[in-house]
Amino acid sequence: MTEKRAVHVAIVGAGMSGICMAAKLQDAGIDTFTIFEQADEVGGTWRDNTYPGLHCDVPSRFYSYTFRSNPEWSRLLPPGNEVQSYFTQVATERGIRAHIRFGTPVASAEFRDGKWWVSTADGAEPFDVLITATGILRVPRYPDIPGLDTFAGPTFHSSRWDRSVSLQDKRIGLIGTGSTGVQITAELGGRVRGLTIFQRTPQWVFPFPNPRYSPITKAALRRFPAMSRFGYRFWQAVYENFFAKAMVAPGLRRRLVSAMCRWNLNLSVRDPELRRKLTPDYQAMCKRIVAAGHYYQSVQKPGVEVVVEPIDHVEPRGIVTADGALHELDLLVIATGFDAHAYTRPMEIIGEDSVSLDDAWTDGPQAYRSVAVPGFPNMFMLMGPHSPIGQQSLVIIAENQADYAMWWIERIRDGEIEAAAPTDIATKDYNEQMKSAMPQTVWTTGCNSWYLDKHGLPELFPWEPVRHRRLLASPERSDFEVRTPQT
Ligand code: NAP
DSSP, rough: OOOOOOOEEEOOOHHHHHHHHHHHHHTTTTTOEEEEEESSOOOTTTOOOOOOBBOOOSSSTTTTTTTBBBBBBOOOOOOOHHHHHHHHHHHHTOOGGEEEEEEOOOOOEEEETTEEEHHHHHEEESSSSEOOOOOSSSOOOOOOOTTTOOOOSSSEEEGGGGSSSOOOTTTEEOOOSSSOOOOOOOHTTTTTTTTEESSSSSSOOOOOOOOOHHHHHHHHHHHTTHHHHHHHHHHHHHHIIIHHHHHSSSSSHHHHHHHHHHHHHHHHOOOOHHHHOOOOSOOOOOOOOOOEEEHHHTTTSEEEEESSSSSEEEEEEEETTSSSOOOEEEEEEEOOOBBOTTTEEEESEEEEGGGHHHHHHHTOOOOBTTOOOOTTTTTTEEEETTTTTTSHHHHHHHHHHHHHHHHHHHHHHSOOOEEEEEOOOHHHHHHHHHHGGGSSGGGSSSSOOTTTTTOBBSSOOOSHHHHHHHHHHOOOOEEEEOOOOTT
């Protein structure tokens, strides 16, 4: 029997995906891994986002690792701080923190002489495998509005919320009506001196009530862990058989989601003028669908105004719209989203023959089955291009992708292979197939969203998530250029 070799794995990022990868390595008996984390705490997007009203719009049972259920979730859709505590707890109880180098951003990773050389301010270190777990919605996107920096009051991006600023006494200007803007409105509407929402495009809002779990339910969940597993499977089935199917193919489900969003709007907003302002002219789910319980109720509270006139500029007293009106404000919140196409940037990744990932992706990000890139051996991406992020819980995606990386890592550990990267042909073929499936999806039905790449094509998985899971569960060695110890 051949002796197993020590495989050294570098994971970049200690968010939900990085912790997941670490747990999978531990389960396989591998503790020779290091997680590089630029911040001082785990959690990624859940650490960075602390805005009022923040909660996850995927049910808590399903937004959990399969290997660690949580009977303590307080609500169906968990508040952001609970999600953050959950990931922190998993990292602590599994001893993952000891592997994390906090406050250590990775400047570059270069594949040289069969190793990944990971460079930080402390120097360069070799690893056998590189896992990028840098998240999707990490780099805040700021609008290019003239005079934005001249505003006299506090101004911050929703993902950089300044908790020291009081809210009740403020006239707040909110730019953006995506999931974030909607959650902030639902929380602050009617509770602050004024809330002026600057809406460029209305959103379809899917009615999703958010009940609390009672103490009895929590006690039962603690006593019978199978109940949590059932909850997970239930919500997985709802997402995979309803929302995901509606997104990737036209039909009854898609029409039903549209009808529910329209009913939600029509039944909740009585004023025809306000209803007109809030009615989108594109199909529900074309943009990332917003799931919320009481957004429309909050919009109609006293002191809340929806401004649809385009923003012209910002001046010290507030926002001036194209009609010349000055909207006087004390605080400006920028909820304009993220650069979802940044992937691992600004970290530089250099593969074989000194080709950088930026060079390889001049025509847009392309990966093999969302996890691997030709010319970048032993590199696996979690939440890489065309992951099924539109139609699924990101936690299950991370688990499936981490399991896929483990398949290769175990072969490296067994001495069966030294390095593997997908072939150009297999990757092109896969991306061509995805491209031809895109017109069926709802994301191409005529709207602008962060899902779209620079060619206007969705950077999402155009089929049902079960297909992604199956693709990752059955690695095809023939699609890879494999270097064995003999070659
Ligand atoms: P987003 O969906 O990208 O929305 C950005 C908003 O800002 C849009 O309304 C956009 O208008 C507006 N905007 C952008 N530039 C503007 C400008 N120059 N002037 C005026 N308005 C401008 O960002 P997000 O709301 O932060 O959400 C991003 C994603 O984060 C969501 O889709 C979701 O996947 C995730 N998220 C998840 C949760 C959760 O519960 N799991 C919570 C919050 C966010 P246009 O529509 O016209 O572009």
